[in-house]
Amino acid sequence: MREWIDHLAATNELIGSLPRGFLYTIGIALGCTAVLLFVSLFAGEIVWMERRVAGRMQARIGPNRVGPQGLLQFLADGVKLLAKEDVIPAGADKPVFLLAPIIVFAGAFAAFAAIPFGYGLVPADMNVGLFFILSISSIEVVGVIMAGWASNSKWAVLGAMREVAQVVSYEMPLAISALTVVVLSGTLNLTDIALQQSGGIWNWYVLQSPATFAGFFIFFTAMLAALKRAPFDLPEAESELVAGFHTEYTGFRFAVFFLAEYSGMFLFAILTAVLFFGGWNSGFGLESLLSGEAERWVGALILFVKSCFFLFVMIWVRWSLPRYRVDKVMYLCYKVLLPWSVVAVVVAALQVLLFSALGWSR
């Protein structure tokens, strides 16, 4: 973002006369707005994708009426939800009830500020990008517990309890398995991590070390749990808890929860691609044929395709597997994923030490 603004300021006199700090602020605001729009719209398309894939898997069709192949279904659903009565249950803690969806939404979307959609296509290129994403996306939990508590519904409280326990627990293996990549790359900046994986497919971190290979699977599993996707969809377990923490929400507030959930999926799909699967690098030297802007946008497209693949895997898993039980989910987290993720980080660290002692690069 900054290089663009610098470039603009250098070429345009009017823009160049303005203070740089002001320009950067405006640039980040514009970038974030663009990302917000893109992510909101694409989250709607993920819903469509999920419903179409589910339909395919379940011997039915899925939405195919609104727009080509039903692509605009989410707009129709959004309009429908907007038109619904906004019910606030009797006995609800009104301010908290109203605030909860905003916090969930903010937590889910703020994380996109540090996500590189392509080389240089990052709203805020910070050197602690990964840390920022993992920490700000867990703010969502606060909104969830507020929603559950304020709803004045027992099912919502049970759902919120489950969610908080599950998401907070799974943040740990999630972060620690992401650390395997950080240990090898030596940076938390996602752009740098992606740049380090340029070249061939063997430069991708998932193939760099046994630690990252295992780390990827731990990361993906923990990610499913942190996103409350099946088989870890206990907080919303339909057959048990009706709809979990958002049982009492209707209309657009419900849509906001829904949107936050699907944008979270997109966030972690991109994160997986950037951390483990080479980011915007195609893996077979496609970039070397292109240069400049074309390379940037083709890279962004490659990253997009990769994240769509991970979205598909998430959907595929969801519609194939039964749900874990709540205690088994905790067992899996604390007794399986957490120890193994720590082992993976230690192995990664030993690898770095060994390689530097031998004088090898990576």
Add this chain to the structure above:
Amino acid sequence: MTDRPPLPVAPEPNAVPAIVEAKDLERYVGQSLRTEELVVNMGPQHPSTHGVLRVVIKTDGEVVTALQPHIGNLHRCAEKIGESIPYYQWLPYVDRMDYLAAMNNEHGACIAIERLGGLVVPERGEYCRVIIAEVQRILSHVMAVGVYGLDVGAITPFLHSFRERERGLDLLDHISGGRLLYHYVRIGGVKRDLSPEWIDECRAFLAQVERRLPEYNALLLNNHIFRERTCGIGVIPRDLAIAWGVTGPALRASGVDWDCRRDAPYGIYDRFSFDVPVAPSGLSGVVGDCFHRHWIRVMEIEQSIRIVRQALEQMPEGETQGKVPKGFKPPKGEVFLRVENPRGELAYYLISDGGDKAYRARCRGPSFSNIAVITEVAPGTLLADLVALMGSMDIVLGEVDR
């Protein structure tokens, strides 16, 4: 006498109240927090109570400490109606008791009434009855297997099961004109003959179910998560099952080798060779757990396919409807008949006083006993296990309440 609310009990002098004001905090320092059990109303609109069952659950966190099913939301006086209208008019009401096994209900009711009146059903009629009863059993079990997937969180097998069910419903639609409630089995026979085209379609349907069963098993029975969710969960020991009158697949899952079709034959069931699957399955889990109830249903689908195939082979030519005197009035007497429904033993007890109406009509619904036993089994399990347990009993509320 009216029930008065209990008098308020004086609180213990130092008990911590539910809500403590900030200024009072110091008074309670060192005391443990007061905890309460949460009473949750599950149903009648809850998605996994399979209808309008209402279960009041006391939970300690996620653990169910006590529960009480409240039934009667779907009570439609099926028995009383049976005493106020002629026998043949009662049959549609019998359909509506267990609406997922209407053919089986009719089958039992007709046999009971025929025994009361000493009527004879033509051979071909008997075969038609067995064929549609077993097709209905396949449909009911296929749906139970799929819906159980939904209860443990797997949505896909549920929709797959509706693909098979749809084809079977078309079959029953062809011969009766209805998709859920048929009124096909009549006193003294059946309404329509099975055409050769219908028989071909029926064979194709059986082949389809047989072909798809491995798919269901891959998604559920042999799935690791499914086994974790069901093995050793909701165990109903043999003695408990017998004491509470549990019947059907749930009884056989508890290790009791009993099937009315084989051990107390009605109709022409003694002419077919079939196995009665009984726990243990030899796969995994404990005898009497949710896994076995599911397994039994899957196995019974295969056995029902066997029975239908044999019946289609053996079926003789001839009439399907026997002679029933106009203004049918069975002689004085009573009859007790139990038949094997997909959900368990459905029993009919009819008393005739010589009129055209039953003096007393009484049904024993298997779901009623099967749901009652959960009060014994569920306490101490997790909320998720309660859902798995209720789903594995495969109850139909229309029959619990009648």
